[in-house]
Amino acid sequence: MRIGVLTAGGDAPGLNAAIRGLGNGALSDGHEFIGIANGWAGLATEYAGRPLSKLDLNYIVGNGGTILGTARHNLDNPPGGRERMLEVIDEHLDAVVAIGGDGTQRISNWLSQHGAPIVGVPKTLDNDLAGTDYCIGFDTAVSIVTESIDRLITTAASHHRVMVVETMGRATGWVAAMGGLAGGADLILIPEFPITMDDVIEHVTRRRASGYGFSIVVVAEGINLETLGGVEVGVSTEGIGGVRLATRGVGNFVANRIDEHGGFEVRTTVLGHLQRGGTPTAYDRIWATRVGAAAYEAVRDGNFGTIPVVRCNEVVSAPLSDVAVGQRPVPRDLYELCTAFF
Numbered sequence: 170m171r172i173g174v175l176t177a178g179g180d181a182p183g184l185n186a187a188i189r190g191l192g193n194g195a196l197s198d199g200h201e202f203i204g205i206a207n208g209w210a211g212l213a214t215e216y217a218g219r220p221l222s223k224l225d226l227n228y229i230v231g232n233g234g235t236i237l238g239t240a241r242h243n244l245d246n247p248p249g250g251r252e253r254m255l256e257v258i259d260e261h262l263d264a265v266v267a268i269g270g271d272g273t274q275r276i277s278n279w280l281s282q283h284g285a286p287i288v289g290v291p292k293t294l295d296n297d298l299a300g301t302d303y304c305i306g307f308d309t310a311v312s313i314v315t316e317s318i319d320r321l322i323t324t325a326a327s328h329h330r331v332m333v334v335e336t337m338g339r340a341t342g343w344v345a346a347m348g349g350l351a352g353g354a355d356l357i358l359i360p361e362f363p364i365t366m367d368d369v370i371e372h373v374t375r376r377r378a379s380g381y382g383f384s385i386v387v388v389a390e391g392i393n394l395e396t397l398g399g400v401e402v403g404v405s406t407e408g409i410g411g412v413r414l415a416t417r418g419v420g421n422f423v424a425n426r427i428d429e430h431g432g433f434e435v436r437t438t439v440l441g442h443l444q445r446g447g448t449p450t451a452y453d454r455i456w457a458t459r460v461g462a463a464a465y466e467a468v469r470d471g472n473f474g475t476i477p478v479v480r481c482n483e484v485v486s487a488p489l490s491d492v493a494v495g496q497r498p499v500p501r502d503l504y505e506l507c508t509a510f511f
Contacts, residue, residue, distance in 0.1 A: 170200045172468055173218055173262040176235040177208035177269040181292050181306025182449030183457035185229040185236055187268055190461025192226050210242040212257045213250040230454055233447050251279060258285050264468045268292050278493040281474035288467045289476035289489050290460050294444060297341040297496040300487050301478035308452040310444040314348025317440055318385055325383035331373050331427055335420030335439040338389030340496045349387035350507050356386045357507045361498045363396040370430050388420050459484050
């Protein structure tokens with residue numbers, strides 16, 4: 170069997186561990202394991218598959234990024250990209266495993282509905298893929314946010330500053346909420362539960378009046394600027410048509426509004442791609458390996474149109490259609506816990 174694997178969308182720590190988990194099973198059972206370069210572009214433009222050996226997979230479990238390369242490729246501009254992939258898969262491969270987030274898995278589901286032998290693997294730093302408790306890269310991103318806040322607190326306390334920390338988080342605030350909670354932030358702004366700029370200023374003012382000499386405000390990049398009294402402006406887009414929310418500058422917006430109020434020394438830190446880079450945590454390595462291995466088992470057993478997901482600390486199989494239905498939001502009880510620490 171010719172089993173192809175691709176990584177689509179943004180890179181994330183743990184991708185190589187998943188590739189290794191998948192490839193080890195495929196090669197051990199005597200199948201041909203083919204790495205497809207640059208995500209969907211490696212199928213929709215010129216076929217970019219090459220055989221991978223166990224030597225190629227040796228010691229990549231702790232490497233960040235992806236040995237396959239990735240890209241955000243718009244399959245519908247020009248039209249026909251999806252249909253081209255169906256032809257290429259039929260010509261070159263017996264199965265495809267697509268590692269990616271909600272955009273990737275929506276495409277995987279479309280391909281499955283049109284007869285492609287495909288299995289998904291859940292990956293997104295935002296951890297908001299529907300139907301799974303875990304996505305590759307999330308734990309590393311949260312750990313980086315936590316460590317960054319730990320470091321910023323010492324400067325904030327020393328200089329009596331308000332530190333605004335901008336994290337990743339497009340439609341949901343999982344990284345901001347969990348990283349802020351672990352780091353001890355005293356105010357966390359996420360898309361699911363909008364607050365006004367008056368609320369933010371009231372918070373830092375009340376905190377200072379209570380004797381606290383500094384504040385740590387964590388802001389997810391996808392928060393609604395209009396709710397905060399701002400104006401949404403045009404933003405640059407990526408290959409698949411999605412907006413690059415980091416270009417909106419929400420962290421600087423919040424910091425500037427606090428500064429305009431007066432009485433506070435404010436600084437902004439935008440963590441950006443630091444959350445994507447570097448080596449994965451042990452947690453990401455282990456669970457990425459597990460879902461990668463489970464993806465091979467699905468291919469081996471002919472369970473196409475499925476994706477291994479994590480539920481209640483177990484890897485289970487789910488239909489691709491279950492995860493191609495939008496984002497999984499931060500629940501209110503978790504957000505209320507985030508707001509319980511002044």
